[in-house]
Amino acid sequence: MTAIIIILLLVGLPAVFAIYLYNKFIRLRNMVEEGWSGIEVQLKRRANLIPNLLETVKGYMGHEQELLTKVTELRSRSMQERGVGEKARLEKKLSHSLANVFAVAEGYPDLKANQNFADLQAELAEIEDQIQLARRYYNGTVRNLNIQVESFPGNIIAGMFKFPKAEFFEIEDAADREVPKVEF
Numbered sequence: 001m002t003a004i005i006i007i008l009l010l011v012g013l014p015a016v017f018a019i020y021l022y023n024k025f026i027r028l029r030n031m032v033e034e035g036w037s038g039i040e041v042q043l044k045r046r047a048n049l050i051p052n053l054l055e056t057v058k059g060y061m062g063h064e065q066e067l068l069t070k071v072t073e074l075r076s077r078s079m080q081e082r083g084v085g086e087k088a089r090l091e092k093k094l095s096h097s098l099a100n101v102f103a104v105a106e107g108y109p110d111l112k113a114n115q116n117f118a119d120l121q122a123e124l125a126e127i128e129d130q131i132q133l134a135r136r137y138y139n140g141t142v143r144n145l146n147i148q149v150e151s152f153p154g155n156i157i158a159g160m161f162k163f164p165k166a167e168f169f170e171i172e173d174a175a176d177r178e179v180p181k182v183e184f
Contacts, residue, residue, distance in 0.1 A: 021157040028145040032166045035138030036084070039169060042131040043078070043091060049127065050075050050098070053120045057101060060111040064104050071097045084167040098124065135169050142166040 054068050061068065074097055078090040102121065105111050112118075146165045149158040157163070 017153075018157060021154055022161060025145075025148065025154070025158060025161065025163045028141065028148055029163065029166075031141040032138070032145050035134070035141045036169075038134040039131065039138050042127060042134050043087075046124065046127045046131065047075050047079050049120065049124055053098075053101070053117075053124065056114065056117050056120060057105060057108075057111060060108045060114075061101075061104060064101075067097065067100055067104060071101060084169055088169045095128075139168050139170065142168050 050071060054071060057064075058068060071094065074090060074094040078087060078094055081087045081090055105117070145163075148154040149163055149165050
């Protein structure tokens with residue numbers, strides 16, 4: 001009888017532990033998918049705001065057609081992209097192009113005084129904050145999943161059930177990571 005109990009424990013405990021790890025991987029994978037969904041919601045909000053912004057500035061920025069066309073093209077390409085890495089690269093370019101639109105707008109006092117433009121600018125700033133929060137959540141869940149995939153004994157279960165590492169949604173330009181220099 002004791003031998004049966006020992007055999008059950010030797011077989012049962014590893015099986016229970018494997019089930020626990022498998023369920024943990026499922027939970028982490030779902031959290032990564034939830035995090036990515038949050039990023040996509042915010043990116044969609046921004047993408048929906050861009051046509052209104054471009055329509056507002058178009059009348060004032062007649063000479064800046066190339067910049068406006070670039071923003072439109074990047075918006076379209078980003079909305080079609082599904083891969084995390086390529087989406088991050090396109091969104092970074094789109095953010096830089098939008099920053100250029102606002103920088104060029106500084107040269108148009110009538111545009112800066114336009115209430116619709118000011119409202120769109122404020123809404124875009126709020127959406128950018130939401131994108132940052134969603135990105136932090138997503139990257140945190142990716143970090144947790146990746147640690148579990150690479151750590152022992154999780155790496156055994158991850159290999160058996162083909163749980164891959166997830167890709168971070170990160171800034172690629174090293175210059176963007178540097179602390180800006182402030183001089184007085």
